[in-house]
Amino acid sequence: LGNLCRWLAEQAEALGVEIFPGFAASEILYNEDGSIKGVATGDMGIGSDGEKKDAYEPGMELHAKYTIFSEGCRGHLGKQLIQQFNLDQDVSPQHYAIGFKEIWEIDPEKHSEGLVVHGAGWPLSMGKNPTGGSFLYHFEDNQVLVGLIIDLNYQNPHLSTFDEFQRFKHHPEIKKYLEGGKRVAYGARAIAKGGLNSLPKMTLPGALIVGCDAGTLNFAKIKGSHTAMKSGMVAAETIFSALEKGDEGGKDLVEYTENFKNSWVYEELYKSRNFGPALHKFGTLAGGAFNFLDQNIFGGKMPFTLKDNSLDYAQLKLASECAKIDYPRPDGVLSFDKPSSVFLSNTNHEEDQPCHLQLKDPSMPISVNLPKWDEPAQRYCPAGVYEVIEEEGVPKFQINAQNCVHCKTCDIKDPSQNITWVVPEGTGGPNYPNM
Ligand SMILES: Cc1cc2nc3c(=O)[nH]c(=O)nc-3n(C[C@H](O)[C@H](O)[C@H](O)COP(=O)(O)OP(=O)(O)OC[C@H]3O[C@@H](n4cnc5c(N)ncnc54)[C@H](O)[C@@H]3O)c2cc1C
Ligand code: SF4
Structure with missing residues (x-):
């Protein structure tokens, strides 16, 4: 693109x-x-x-x-x-997902230009939440695009979008292509997926x-x-x-x-109007079955329209009600940490400028988000911009704005709707030459 x-x-x-x-x-x-x-x-x-x-x-x-x-x-x-x-x-309210994408150079023996692999479910749920999908596209010059889309109506505040993507690459069907290859680019961006509704x-x-x-x-x-x-x-x-x-x-x-x-x-949008709401209402498996019928048998012309009038950010449950997720450590071969990933996004910002991630109420991350949702910004941001650190035993919300890859997820998913993303100075932001 x-x-x-x-x-x-x-x-x-x-x-x-x-x-x-x-x-x-x-x-x-x-x-x-x-x-x-x-x-x-x-x-x-x-x-x-x-x-x-x-x-x-x-x-x-x-x-x-x-x-x-x-x-x-x-x-x-x-x-x-x-x-x-x-x-x-x-x-209906707009619905969103966060999409991760990496470019890999792979072994020419494993490359098959034009091959498209789409997936649903693991590492996300086959049930109702969290939902999403994945892709692996073989394009030119022995390169593949590998990605995971995670719907931003997920409920568990312990979910780390970045770690889900890293985990995804260990699936045998993906791993078999990436093993022996080299990652050359990393990026993330939100998707507006509510469609016609x-x-x-x-x-x-x-x-x-x-x-x-x-x-x-x-x-x-x-x-x-x-x-x-x-x-x-x-x-x-x-x-x-x-x-x-x-x-x-x-x-x-x-x-x-x-x-x-x-x-x-x-x-085109009319025919696909039920796709997202079906996944939200029925989950990956049942929603997928509905969508198969709707898209392939009825050509998207079923005589009714499913709607999802819920707000994505309001779906987060309290941290105390949800199981913590134990993500495996990156192996440095297929999966990586955030700093080395952000480095590959080529993101760059003038350091001495007003923060482009504005908090309506600067106290809210620690006073509200931390006790209720274990401040999920630490885990939904794909670039490690938000951290809760301790200073003299007191928790402090830190914003590493230079790392921002402009995905807009914080503006969407913050359960307190307290973060506003504004444009930074000049050309600041990621530089994705081939994404
Ligand atoms: C992981 C992932 C995979 C995807 N895969 C596909 C795919 O295979 N095929 C496909 O068709 N679509 C795909 N999409 C979706 C596709 O990228 C978008 O639908 C498409 O880019 C939307 O085009 P747009 O011009 O509306 O917005 P964008 O492509 O986002 O372009 C908006 C531009 O405006 C600039 N901008 C934003 N704010 C300002 C401002 N205030 N002032 C000046 N400039 C500004 C941005 O920097 C950007 O360059 C994918 C998306 C993701 C996240
Ligand atoms: S700070 Fe917000 S816009 Fe920037 S990378 Fe993190 S979630 Fe995305």
């Missing part, structure tokens, strides 16, 4: 599109009538104390007749817009929200690139058509909804 994005960027630039890869949009700008005016990029050169440093440069304002938000799953600005404009008032209204005055920022992923296939692209293409066509007719901008282009419904992406 990284290669495809680089190629697409070249095509866009050749058509005259300007791309600013070094600047994240950090703020939404509004016209006086409340419609979207554009975005502002973040200021550069602000220290961790909030003061301007010598290298300070103010952010830029980018104004447009229409702004398309496409930040991917749990976009920092998209989340604000969905809340502020109540775009999700008529749909959770898809908010994608238009608002002066703006549209597309792709995984809205939630266009087809969870039955765990594929969202094609649907994200199509939702963006329909947005471009809708805006182009409006501007051609002399539209001055700032309107709610509700015709997008109709255009989206008339595109193949709507039909």
Whole structure:
């Protein structure tokens, strides 16, 4: 996908599109009538104390007749817009998973370009919770992509998403390919998997929200690139058509909804609408059987729609009610520790900047989350950003923001909904050249 994005960027630039890869949009700008005016990029050169440093440069304002938000799953600005404009008032809550992916170079003898292996169950449950799925894709140059998707409605706060993934690679069907190979990349990212049932209204005055920022992923296939692209293409066509007719901008282009419904992406999402709710309601085995019938016999056209109106973060049970999980130590061959994994994500942040992981109430991790859920941030974060350390016998919540791989899981799964992920300075974040 990284290669495809680089190629697409070249095509866009050749058509005259300007791309600013070094600047994240950090703020939404509004016209006086409340419609979207554009975005502002973040200021550069602000220290961790909030003061301007010598290298300070103010952010830029980018104004447009229409702004398309496409930040991917749990976009920092998209989340604000969905809340502020109540775009999700008529749909089920969004559902999420965390997806891990590694690239391995394997023994050419074991490589079979094009081979796809999908799995469900172990190391997760064949029952109702925790659920998820796995993949192993053989692609070019003797490389494979291996990954585990863990639904973020899991209940046991002792679950460590990272350790589940490390454990997964020891399954005989996976191990047989990876043994003798070399891990070359590691990454993690949340997935918005609620599909059509959770898809908010994608238009608002002066703006549209597309792709995984809205939630266009087809969870039955765990594929969202094609649907994200199509939702963006329909947005471009809708805006182009409006501007051609002399539209001055700032309107709610509700015709997008109709255009989206008339595109193949709507039909695809309609057919897969029961997939996620079936797994949540019936578990991996029974839900999988239902999905087999729904997808393969009925073509996704069963005459009813299953819905899951629960909130993923609210599913965590108290730590005292759940069994601790004894994860095996990484063997350094198939499984690894977090620091060496984060190193392979190439994540990098300017150290002296305000923390981009903001706590609404800084006391909550220790006063509420620790006693109730043994502060699960220590285990759901795939990069070891959150730690509870002891200082003179007193527990302290520590945020190692430099390690963050921008997966957004903390913004989603914190049971107190106390963490807000905001864009860090400039190009800070992981660098996934081939993921
Ligand atoms: C482990 C895993 C495996 C997957 N496998 C597949 C697969 O095999 N096939 C498939 O089709 N899909 C797959 N997906 C899903 C797919 O990656 C997404 O559906 C797809 O990338 C969504 O595209 P998008 O453009 O909406 O968002 P993204 O691809 O997330 O792109 C959003 C971009 O916006 C940038 N951004 C975010 N916020 C800002 C901001 N404020 N300012 C500026 N830039 C910003 C981000 O850095 C990012 O580059 C997988 C996902 C995961 C996690
Ligand atoms: S801090 Fe949050 S966004 Fe960053 S890697 Fe950890 S869970 Fe993901």
